[in-house]
Amino acid sequence: xxxxxxxxxxIRDVAERSGVSIQTVSRVINNRPDVAEETRKRxxxxxxxxxxxxxxxxxxxxxxxxxxxxxxxxxxxxxxxTRLLTGIEREASALGWHLLLQSFDQARxxxxxxxxxTNLISERVxxxxxxxxxxxxxxxxxxYEQIAAHAPVFFLSMLPVTGTPVLSVDNRAGARMAVExxxxxxxxxIGIITGEIELWSALERQAGWHDxxxxxxxxxxAMAIAHGDWTPASGxxxxxxxxxxxxxxxxxxxxxxxxxxxxxxxxxxLGRHVPQDLAVIGFxxxxxxxxxxxxxxxxxxxxxxxxxxxxxxxxxxxxxxRNGQDIPRPASLMLQPSLVVRESA
Amino acid sequence: xxxxxxxxxxIRDVAERSGVSIQTVSRVINNRPDVAEETRKRxxxxxxxxxxxxxxxxxxxxxxxxxxxxxxxxxxxxxxxTRLLTGIEREASALGWHLLLQSFDQARxxxxxxxxxTNLISERVxxxxxxxxxxxxxxxxxxYEQIAAHAPVFFLSMLPVTGTPVLSVDNRAGARMAVExxxxxxxxxIGIITGEIELWSALERQAGWHDxxxxxxxxxxAMAIAHGDWTPASGxxxxxxxxxxxxxxxxxxxxxxxxxxxxxxxxxxLGRHVPQDLAVIGFxxxxxxxxxxxxxxxxxxxxxxxxxxxxxxxxxxxxxxRNGQDIPRPASLMLQPSLVVRESA
DNA sequence: GATAGTCCCGTGAACGTTAACAGTATAATG
DNA sequence: CATTATACTGTTAACGTTCACGGGACTATC
Numbered sequence: 024x025x026x027x028x029x030x031x032x033x034i035r036d037v038a039e040r041s042g043v044s045i046q047t048v049s050r051v052i053n054n055r056p057d058v059a060e061e062t063r064k065r066x067x068x069x070x071x072x073x074x075x076x077x078x079x080x081x082x083x084x085x086x087x088x089x090x091x092x093x094x095x096x097x098x099x100x101x102x103x104x105t106r107l108l109t110g111i112e113r114e115a116s117a118l119g120w121h122l123l124l125q126s127f128d129q130a131r132x133x134x135x136x137x138x139x140x141t142n143l144i145s146e147r148v149x150x151x152x153x154x155x156x157x158x159x160x161x162x163x164x165x166x167y168e169q170i171a172a173h174a175p176v177f178f179l180s181m182l183p184v185t186g187t188p189v190l191s192v193d194n195r196a197g198a199r200m201a202v203e204x205x206x207x208x209x210x211x212x213i214g215i216i217t218g219e220i221e222l223w224s225a226l227e228r229q230a231g232w233h234d235x236x237x238x239x240x241x242x243x244x245a246m247a248i249a250h251g252d253w254t255p256a257s258g259x260x261x262x263x264x265x266x267x268x269x270x271x272x273x274x275x276x277x278x279x280x281x282x283x284x285x286x287x288x289x290x291x292x293l294g295r296h297v298p299q300d301l302a303v304i305g306f307x308x309x310x311x312x313x314x315x316x317x318x319x320x321x322x323x324x325x326x327x328x329x330x331x332x333x334x335x336x337x338x339x340x341x342x343x344x345r346n347g348q349d350i351p352r353p354a355s356l357m358l359q360p361s362l363v364v365r366e367s368a
Numbered sequence: 369x370x371x372x373x374x375x376x377x378x379i380r381d382v383a384e385r386s387g388v389s390i391q392t393v394s395r396v397i398n399n400r401p402d403v404a405e406e407t408r409k410r411x412x413x414x415x416x417x418x419x420x421x422x423x424x425x426x427x428x429x430x431x432x433x434x435x436x437x438x439x440x441x442x443x444x445x446x447x448x449x450t451r452l453l454t455g456i457e458r459e460a461s462a463l464g465w466h467l468l469l470q471s472f473d474q475a476r477x478x479x480x481x482x483x484x485x486t487n488l489i490s491e492r493v494x495x496x497x498x499x500x501x502x503x504x505x506x507x508x509x510x511x512y513e514q515i516a517a518h519a520p521v522f523f524l525s526m527l528p529v530t531g532t533p534v535l536s537v538d539n540r541a542g543a544r545m546a547v548e549x550x551x552x553x554x555x556x557x558i559g560i561i562t563g564e565i566e567l568w569s570a571l572e573r574q575a576g577w578h579d580x581x582x583x584x585x586x587x588x589x590a591m592a593i594a595h596g597d598w599t600p601a602s603g604x605x606x607x608x609x610x611x612x613x614x615x616x617x618x619x620x621x622x623x624x625x626x627x628x629x630x631x632x633x634x635x636x637x638l639g640r641h642v643p644q645d646l647a648v649i650g651f652x653x654x655x656x657x658x659x660x661x662x663x664x665x666x667x668x669x670x671x672x673x674x675x676x677x678x679x680x681x682x683x684x685x686x687x688x689x690r691n692g693q694d695i696p697r698p699a700s701l702m703l704q705p706s707l708v709v710r711e712s713a
Numbered sequence: 714g715a716t717a718g719t720c721c722c723g724t725g726a727a728c729g730t731t732a733a734c735a736g737t738a739t740a741a742t743g
Numbered sequence: 744c745a746t747t748a749t750a751c752t753g754t755t756a757a758c759g760t761t762c763a764c765g766g767g768a769c770t771a772t773c
Contacts, residue, residue: 033759044723049761057721074514079490080434081759083425085728091468099454100655109444112471121491122469126457145424146466169419255659281655288659310445310626311656314600314633378729389753394731404751426729429758 032073041069052077083147088345092120092334093143093174096154097127101253102279102307103224103326107154107179110330118338123148136162140169150337151176175340177333180224190333190356192324194224194306197360198231201276201304201322204362206239210274210302214247216261216286218278228278228306247272251282258285266293274302274368280309283319287367302368317366324360332356377418386414397422428492433690437465437679438488438519441499442472446598447624447652448569448671452499452524455675463683468493485514495682496521520685522678525569535678535701537669539569539651542705543576546621546649546667549707551584555619555647559592561606561631563623573623573651592617596627603630611638619647619713625654628664632712647713662711669705677701 034052038045043062050058051066058066069075083089092115098104115122123146125139143151151170167187170176180191205213215232218225229248236243246268249261258277262285265272277283283305287297295301297317305312305321312319336356379397383390388407395403396411403411414420428434437460443449460467468491470484488496496515512532515521525536550558560577563570574593581588591613596602603622607630610617622628628650632642640646642662650657650666657664681701 035759045759046723046761047721050722053761059721062721076486076489078429078492078759080425080428080492081728082761083728084423084429084730084759085761087728089425099450099457105444105450109471112444112469116471121487122467124457124467124469126454126461141421142424142466144421147423147425255655259659284656284659288661288663291661310600311629311660314604314629315656316633316636316661318633380729390729391731391754392752395752398731402751407751423729426758427731429729429760430731432758 032075034075034077036073037066037069037075040073041066087147089147089149090120091123091146091148092337093123093125093146093148093151094154095125095127095139095143095151099126102281102309103180104154106326107330110327110332111152111154111334112330113327114331114334114338118334120149120334120338133162136166140166143170144173148174149341150174152333152337153178153181175337175344177337179329179333188355190329190336191224191358192326192329193357193359194227194324195231195234196357197306197322197324197362198228198276198278199235200231200360200362201306201320202232202235203239204320204364205274205276205302205304205368206235206241208274208302208368211241212247212269212272213241213274213276214249214265214269214272216249216251216258216265216275216277216282218251218253218282220250225278228276232276251278253279253281255281255285255288258282259289260285262286262289263293266290266295272301274304277303277305280305280307280312280319280321283321283367284311284315287315287317287319298367304368308363312363313365315367320365320368321363322360323363325358329358332358377420379420379422381418382411382414382420385418386411432492434492434494435465436468436491436493437682438468438470438491438493438496439499440470440472440484440488440496444471447626447654448525449499451671452675455672455677456497456499456679457675458672459676459679459683463679465494465679465683481511485511488515489518493519494686495519497678497682498523498526520682520689522682524674524678533700535674535681536569536703537671537674538702538704539572539669540576540579541702542651542667542669542707543573543621543623544580545576545705545707546651546665547577547580548584549665549709550619550621550647550649550713551580551586553619553647553713556586557592557614557617558586558619558621559594559607559610559614559617561594561596561603561610561620561622561627563596563598563627565595570623573621577621596623598624598626600626600630600633603627604634605630607631607634608638611635611640617646619649622648622650625650625652625657625664625666628666628712629656629660632660632662632664643712649713653708657708658710660712665710665713666708667705668708670703674703677703 034045034048038048043066047058047062048066051063094111096104096108112122125142127139151174153176167176178187178189181189202213213236215229217229220226233243249264251257251261261282262275265275275286277286283303287303290297290301297303305319308321308323312321379390379393383393388411392403392407393411396408439456441449441453457467470487472484496519498521512521523532523534526534547558560574562574565571578588594606594609596606606627607620610620620631622631628648632648635642635646642648650664653666653668657666
């Protein structure tokens, strides 16, 4: 019972049925003032009767505005991108924008990038949000120039490059807070399990770890660093490596909660008690972190809010541009995270 | 440094520069055979020089095909919808389709529904995937009729209604497997913490729990049922309620992993040992489930695969329709889950 | 009573592409 | 050599809207 009768009712049909011109119908659907109340009613009745929906496509063609926001994102197996997307979607829909999603997971090849760029331009997106995947700086530059000639681009949680506004959570400050908390609690041998090091957020969290240690006059040797990839398994592997290299390790900062979970489990398997022998601290404040045993101390950041803000800023920019107003060069923005102290540290 | 010069290079510019007609350029970009190799080259050079990208919008207008897949989804704070979206995105992009995302989180009002329908129709989507939110059956019917007149609609993980194909994981069978496993291990007083009962998947899992019990000749009294909402907190509350009402409860089936986590933590706080005193089993096989302490026994289902299949089926249908072929009424599809036995049961 | 202003409505052209058809050469066939 | 097929290219008309005009019928103003 799949219906095939694509109902092709157009503005012309409405005009005919209500005995006015096409233009008048157009005025009604865009509810413009200059149409008599009586005719407006008549047209509206015809619209309802015929179940007419104006074609966004035709409209876009002539107005040269799509009302579509291009979102390039990846890593939906992780917590961050998912939350971000939620915020983005929410605000976009509130502003009447649609989302054109382009994922960028598997192959980060040149071709992939080219394809995404072409798609975004072809669909005449009104703006672009580049959410997650890091780019090498030459790719970055090329992509940015390519797209930016057509629509404004914002980068979320990415290394800032010239002329590109970046909106992000202050990962560095968050990590610093976490490690400072460990230091306050008397820990002195504090390791780190990093995220994927190609990602700016991972690097920033590592930098925050380093900041806190050096401010306290503590060393941050290479052997206190284990490289993870955000997964629980890499947290497991990471803590084993760290404990082997640093027998007197008394705390670890895992760059996200999932790795913290993996690390806690492995530590307990190795006979270490958390937090007595080993304090563990995470990053994300995932729902699971509160109910893990022991409950995870972690860094809270509001990514939904970040996504919301990004869309709002971008929308403002696009509107200003469209109305020929002065375009304020958008500033970068850093949201401040906070610490949630629980049992693990 | 936000660029405003929306580069308006069209097919006409390309034609002019390469000294051919517009039509020939069109033939080249759609790489059709009937164009001389030499002219093709010349046109391609012009395209590259001018950085021309054909307007998907104009193309859609004339071909009356958007190549856009409407996805109506919600609940991205949960594991399921996220995985599903991943699969959908992956396959869509492989097939050259774009995704138009419409969230449906907050207000499930009539207005909301109307807005979504209008959007989908206005954008002339080629097909619609209704991912998560349940609808009351009259809403359902109205929505379906409204949209289906324009594009085929598939429902994922929803109560089947007349004429609507549903693709889903077999939640009922999964739950049954879980509870049967508990029974095999000698458990006799098995409670359930349900998901949001408005959702079909939650109801199916509850039905599976009931199936297994009655097949084994065991009772499934109302007081063995606690209603949750997928969150860890509701798992916590759920197990407390169950233990109070059923002092000799020796196992619980939580309808998702997050609730299982909450339940395990609460049980341990109440002095029960998992799995000795109380066996716990979840549903989803989230990454965290493997590293929780104790590691969670749970039901594994491949939602990425489900999303992939859904898109593929829908695409096939749309293509068949477009080519005027016979349209096979798409069958409903159930993916079989499997059990992952770990420590908690 | 002429002039200007206001309110309402319609006409024609455009937006950027593809579909359908109509050529014009050149090569193959009898 | 005439005829027919083949390979390539161009012309015209859509697709469904909105924009920039223009103009008629009233009403207000001097």
